[in-house]
Amino acid sequence: MDTPLREPTFLILTALAVEPMHGYGLIGEVAALSDNRVSLRPGTLYGALDRLVDAGLVEVDREEVVDGRLRRYYRLSPAGDATLTAETERLRRNVEAATTRLAERTRAARPITPRVAGGLA
Amino acid sequence: MDTPLREPTFLILTALAVEPMHGYGLIGEVAALSDNRVSLRPGTLYGALDRLVDAGLVEVDREEVVDGRLRRYYRLSPAGDATLTAETERLRRNVEAATTRLAERTRAARPITPRVAGGLA
DNA sequence: CGCTTTATAACGCCCCCCGATATACCTTCG
DNA sequence: CGAAGGTATATCGGGGGGCGTTATAAAGCG
Numbered sequence: 001m002d003t004p005l006r007e008p009t010f011l012i013l014t015a016l017a018v019e020p021m022h023g024y025g026l027i028g029e030v031a032a033l034s035d036n037r038v039s040l041r042p043g044t045l046y047g048a049l050d051r052l053v054d055a056g057l058v059e060v061d062r063e064e065v066v067d068g069r070l071r072r073y074y075r076l077s078p079a080g081d082a083t084l085t086a087e088t089e090r091l092r093r094n095v096e097a098a099t100t101r102l103a104e105r106t107r108a109a110r111p112i113t114p115r116v117a118g119g120l121a
Numbered sequence: 122m123d124t125p126l127r128e129p130t131f132l133i134l135t136a137l138a139v140e141p142m143h144g145y146g147l148i149g150e151v152a153a154l155s156d157n158r159v160s161l162r163p164g165t166l167y168g169a170l171d172r173l174v175d176a177g178l179v180e181v182d183r184e185e186v187v188d189g190r191l192r193r194y195y196r197l198s199p200a201g202d203a204t205l206t207a208e209t210e211r212l213r214r215n216v217e218a219a220t221t222r223l224a225e226r227t228r229a230a231r232p233i234t235p236r237v238a239g240g241l242a
Numbered sequence: 243c244g245c246t247t248t249a250t251a252a253c254g255c256c257c258c259c260c261g262a263t264a265t266a267c268c269t270t271c272g
Numbered sequence: 273c274g275a276a277g278g279t280a281t282a283t284c285g286g287g288g289g290g291c292g293t294t295a296t297a298a299a300g301c302g
Contacts, residue, residue, distance in 0.1 A: 010215060014218055017222040024281050041261085042260095070281065071281070097135055101136075127291075
């Protein structure tokens with residue numbers, strides 16, 4: 001898990017930054033966070049949570065039984081907090097780089113003035 | 122390829138935003154762009170380029186032969202430009218969301234003071 | 243002659259996506 | 273008042289696609 005986080009994972013950590021949440025509740029929180037762009041399905045969510053716990057970025061906070069259903073609350077570990085901070089910085093740099101270069105972009109999809117050596121094959 | 126772009130792909134598009142570049146040259150440009158964090162290997166690079174061409178986000182600009190070696194230059198297509206712009210916006214929103222929530226975070230990795238039957242709302 | 247530059251090819255991994263399943267309340271309706 | 277169905281919550285397994293890696297080819301240059 002030292003690869004850059006993918007969007008679902010990133011949003012899960014982001015959701016957990018404020019306060020511990022239980023799995024199913026994260027589905028709604030991530031949807032809200034992402035303006036309903038990302039709607040996690042159970043398979044995706046719990047798979048990601050398991051990996052995050054294995055990686056030590058997320059810890060089980062507590063378990064409650066509400067109406068006979070188990071609720072397992074997760075919280076960000078210190079490592080998870082550090083990772084989220086670092087990932088946010090990485091993304092911020094990427095956004096900056098892209099923004100800069102988009103501003104400098106050649107206006108053209110037109111082929112550049114043909115150079116001597118080789119036209120297209 | 123309608124999944125969110127991953128980092129290598131995103132940086133390749135970013136590199137191409139300013140001017141057409143040939144495959145091998147992109148390795149250095151992406152490294153520079155990312156402050157040497159991302160160093161693409163040929164397999165990753167050309168695989169990504171093939172996918173990008175298939176998806177219509179990148180087009181072959183021209184081919185040159187320099188010192189007997191083929192250089193194939195790629196450029197961003199209009200669709201690629203639009204995709205890169207959209208992806209940059211998506212990332213910007215995610216960065217914003219994470220930044221906001223990191224600022225609001227609970228100071229605690231310590232277990233929350235145990236409540237009897239589910240205090241927090 | 244070997245190193246550098248450029249492109250190609252094949253293989254495995256891991257995360258994500260989805261669909262199906264289990265369970266125990268709660269609601270609704272006969 | 274009892275049975276059927278719905279909802280909230282968690283688990284399991286299968287599959288795909290981008291990425292990483294490593295090996296290979298070919299042609300100049302020092």
